[in-house]
Amino acid sequence: MKTDIHPNRGTARGTLFALYAVLIAYALITLMPFIWMLVTSFKEARDVFKLPPSFVPTKLFTDEPFGNYTEIWTQRDFVIFFRNSAFVSFMAAIGQVFATSLAGYAFARLDLPGKNWLFALVLVTAFVPVEVTIIPEFLIMRGLGWIDTFLPLIVPSFLVGAFGTFMLREYFGSLPKDYGDAAYVDGATPFQIFWKVYLPLAQPALVSIFVIAFINNWDELLRPLLFLNSDELKTVPLGLMSFVSQYEASWTLLMAGSVISTLPLIVIYMLTQRYVLQGFVGGGVKG
């Protein structure tokens, strides 16, 4: 220990200690469900109902450490749910990038009478709760004969997205006008100016929109629940819920499924953390 402990340094050290204690305590609460999920997914089924509960992943010490994973993945068709979720989320994310980059650019840079009213309408209607619109949405999808297909989960994403439109309108609006003017002098059409000049510059915002849309669609429960009936079309959240009713007590399998469904999001989040955080802070709203 240093001999000349300044009185202030003592309090600073105490404060720092308290700060870390609180942060670590809350980090434990935050991460506990993930830890417990992971531990349970590596337990033998018979160890789940042992008291007191233990954090020992007993299955890791057997011949088949990943037994719960292989069982749920192959024998319980989780691979199908996973593929469905990946496909739907990917297509919907592409759709959002498509629809909102066009709309965001037009709102920011192209002149059309009444476009500000249209923009206001897109934002205001986004605040109407989904509960209000979901019944007619269901009736529309039923009328189109789209029930029990992926279309209701993908097509709307290709049409409208308030969050992405808002974000890209800001983004395109913040880019210098001169680039477009220069291209215009060189004889570029409005579409070429968008496609060759501004769209490449918006790449960070497009990545945020893609990732956030992917995460939201991967997470979506209500629409798959309403629009999909067949087992072979189920998405991951729906598949997990059907496991709950079928094997309520198979917590090892359920938790293995939960880990599988959480992992892609954690990986994507870690790879694109900067874009995602910027996107959430900039856009402010999820969805």
Next chain:
Amino acid sequence: MRSNRKIRITALLFLAPTIIGLLVFRLIPIGWSFALSFYDWKIFDTPQFVGLGNYAHIFTSPTAHKVFLNSAYFSAIYVPGSIALALVLAVLLNNGLRSSAFFRGAFFLPYITSTVAVTLAWRWIFSTKFGLLNNALDWVGVDNPPAWLADPMWALPAVALVSIWKDVGFYMILLLAGLQTIDPTLYEAARVDGAKPVQRFFKITVPMLSRSLFFVLILALVRSTQTFEITYALTNGGPNRASTTLAFYVYQNAFVEFEMGYAAALSYIMCFILGLLTLTNFYFRKRWVHED
């Protein structure tokens, strides 16, 4: 001018998906739902016009009353709980510690992970006999801990707690962004003047952060009325509707009972309450939000 027309045509083409989407998935459903709310319609029958019958039924039904009270209770836990916790976490992380990035990432994690998956993990944690929570409570000496999800008194708070756990990282990130815009010299000046940490928090941090706080308040309020996934995966609204909130009740009426008209009326009441709460907050905004 020709080029002007070209721009307009491009704009129209660019906005065509948005216009179609706005019409088909927003405006028409909003109007249709309103019209439906005046009909008695089980999905396979012919709709019967009942005027304000659905609304009258909502105001006299004991179940609907219970659901309204549950919703209010849920918001009363979720809104102040998530904002207070987010504020504390944001202030603690806004100190330039090198490890802040780790904690920020950890606290944000629940927000972006699969809701159904983490809710199932919570369901297992809340399990009465074998769950982690009650065994931990038992270990610290609590006798007869509640049955949580099976207990009418605790099911709703449990849903609210999981919701707070899930969303608090998001609000924290928004508040952190706000905190980083506060001029650090304000704190130094206050320190020189002998202001204590608590005073600095209430006299500098809260007023300077009030715009972010207002934004978070509106977001939390909106989200608190729309809980669905967590309720569905944790309690399915039970036991005995103890954790059924308005959004979940709309879902149950529409897609479990297929009472489309009644559900539409409920959704409009929900939208009306939400609008009223939001407007009230905007009305009181100037009382406490500090504009520069």
